[in-house]
Amino acid sequence: MKGILLAGGFGTRLYPLTSAISKQALPIYDKPMIYYPLSVLMLADIRDILIISTKRDIIVFKEMFGNGNQIGINLSYKVQDYPNGIAEALIISEDFIGDDNVCLILGDNFFYGDELIKLIHTISSSKSEATIFGYKVFNPKDFSVVEFDKNYKVLSIEEKPLNPKSNYVIPGIFIYNKKACSIARNLTLSKRGKLEITDVNLEYLKRNKLNLKILSNDVVWLDIKNSSTLLDASILVQNIQSKESTYIAxxxxxxxxxxxxxxxxxxxxxxxxxxxxxxxxxxxxxxxx
Structure with a gap:
């Protein structure tokens, strides 16, 4: 399995912090934000990784990591000229993915917990075509909401619904087979003018090929949208590292x-x-x- 780390966008909700630097290069306590999703891929034994970012910011990540050999991984880079949606990352990375499966993770999503890593390992050895994760939150209206039955079969996915059908939302990590690239290429732009990852998931659902894995409360997930969640993540990392005398990521x-x-x-x-x-x-x- 290969990995895609999407670290693009303008980070407008974190301005002026992002006026001259990538959102994903900002610190979560003692490390750049991008370290955390990259560590998830590495812990899941994914060593061939493509980092996608803007023309301005990709220079920073190349300076930060180079080709990755110093930490035993293979890093390559591609530019997303404009934030046209998460699904565009699948189009940009088609040559990189080739015939492999891929784990796409968002550079502004913070995950902590062994359970997620174990699930990725399990999925990578299965024949699943597409897997999304479900995470219970108190404010589902702000996210992509997944509805499912007692057997965890996905019934519906809605992007930021006014009346959510569940309290489970889809965090920024997705596992697909190579078909995701052609699915993304055939998408039409949403009302926001984006190629939506939700539409990729809906296409797999339409084909009855979408699997759902529920993450328990043992996994911590934070979507770093603004200064408040950036601070929350920093405090969390500080507390865990101080308590356990270890370093996250x-x-x-x-x-x-x-x-x-x-x-x-x-x-x-x-x-x-x-x-x-x-x-x-x-x-x-x-x-x-």
Whole structure:
């Protein structure tokens, strides 16, 4: 399975923070926002990853990660000229996807919890054509709402409905087979002038090929829409890291524990950072391994 990390858009709801920098490059506590969705893909053993961003911001991510070899993954990059909708990412990445399945994750979505990683592993070894996730919230009107029966069969999907049929919404992570590219290409623009990922999901539903996995409360999900949710995510990360004496989304640590890089390589990555708590943390992993 390959991964697509969509880190485009103008971040207008976070202005002026985003006046000169990508939304996904803003910090969630002690790391850039993009580290968190990237860590999800890495934890799920997805190592071939395409980052899609704007012409202005893709330079930042190339500087941040390069080709990914230093953390044992293969990164490539493509530009989305204008935020024409999430589904456009499937068109942009068609050559990258090829005949593989793909996990598309949004760069402004924060996930934390082993359950999600286990589900991605399960789905990647199945023959499912399309899988979405359901997450229970108190404000479903603000999201794409999924209705399902007692057997978790999807009955309907509605984008920001006035009268939601359930309290379960679809977070920003989707798993598709290669057919998603042709489905996206044949979409018509929505009233918002976008190629909607909801319409991709509805097409799979129409074909009776859409699966739903419900995420429990053991998984934390935050859609970083504004300054308040950005702060919420930062406080959450700070609290977890302080309580558990660990780092969330430490890409170097993940790469080492997954066997993507060697102990010596991790040591070399830690050495220039020893004046920081992060570098000291990585050095302790080397010393204790």
């Amino acid at each position: 430490s890409l170097e640590e993940i790469a080492y524990k997954k066997g993507y890089i060697t102990k010596n390589h991790l040591s070399n990555l830690a050495m220039p950072l020893l004046k920081t708590d992060y570098g000291i943390y990585l050095k302790k992993i080397v010393d204790n391994s």
